[in-house]
Amino acid sequence: MTGLVYITGASSGIGQALALQYYRAGWSLALVARRDAQMREWAQAQGLDAARWRVYAADVSVPESIAAAGRACIAQQGLPQVVIANAGISIGMDSAYFEDLQVMQQVYATNNIGLAATFQPFIAPMRERRGGTLVGIASVAGIRGLPGHGAYCSSKAAVISYCESLRGECRPDGVRVVTIAPGYIDTPLTRQNRYSMPFLMQPEDFARRAFEAISAGASFRVIPWQMGVVARLLRVLPNAWFDRLLAGRPRKHRQGAGHPPEAGKT
Incomplete structure (x- = not known):
């Protein structure tokens, strides 16, 4: 099957790799990014057929902006067969700092x-068409909380639960909802990490496996499969064992990291 795929966060990392994977499989692209000029330069540098792609500038953190991009896509290219909500950010936080509550707000x-x-923008028309696929990019980090990673881990746990809820709502109307939970992928987000990243994948390898999972109609898939095994073990690991496993593990960097605050100070 081919058609139109709509991808957010398409200007780098996983989103860019997914765009190339779908294009090479014969799909047309609707690419969403804040840096729309950079996105166009990339598409042109890749030699993509101008008739098969279009870029929409939007800030995913602003609902009116990203919803408007979706409506523009429908008006200009038609209703996509696949929508991939890939855009995401990862920022370390420490709840002892009052200002880090803004970090959590930004991540959410x-x-x-x-x-x-x-x-x-796509749910109602997909229901009316009785067909389409909505893909949420979660993370293995949504399975258990990691030190310094409270905003990101909890946000990805929410992605998993939200997509599960949406899947139940859309299933009667023939609309599929797929949740993809990447492990560690070599992207600008993960290169800042100061801890070991087992089973680190290249974005191109992830994109190929994600494409296969989405095409196969999987409802939930952890990529790579080795991290799926780790995720299942983490789900059932007793808290005492989990805490011992993480003892001494470096924290995720705070944004503008400084010294820990004194008690009672912000």
Whole structure:
């Protein structure tokens, strides 16, 4: 099957790799990014057929902006067969700092509200057509909480639960909802990590496996499969064992990291 795929966060990393994977499989592209000029330069540098792609500038963290991009896509290219809500951010936080609550707000605005707003323009017309696929990019980090990673882990846990809820709502109307949970992928997000990243994948390898999972109609898939095994073990690991496993593990960097605050100070 080929058609039109709509991808957010398409200007780098996983999103860019997914765009190339779908294009090479014969699909047309609707690419969403804040850096739309950079996105166009990339598409042209790749030699993509101008008739098979279009770029939409939008800020995923602003619901009105990303929803407007979806409506523009429908008006200009038609209703996509596949919508991939890939845009996401990862910022370390420490709840002892008051200002880090804004970090959590920023992460949720992109990773959760932005994901729902990405899907919103397409749900009703897909239901009316009785066909289409909505893909949420979650993370293995959504399985258990990691030190310094409270905003990101909780946001990705919410992606998993949200997509599961949406899957039940859309199934009667023939619309599929797929949740993809990547492990560690070599992207600008993960290169900042200061801890070991087992089973690290290249974006191109991830994109190929994600394409296969989406095409096969999987409802939930962890990529790579080795991290799926790890995820299943983490789900059942007793808290005491989990805490011992993470003892001494470096924290995720805070945004503008400094010294830990004194008790009672912000």
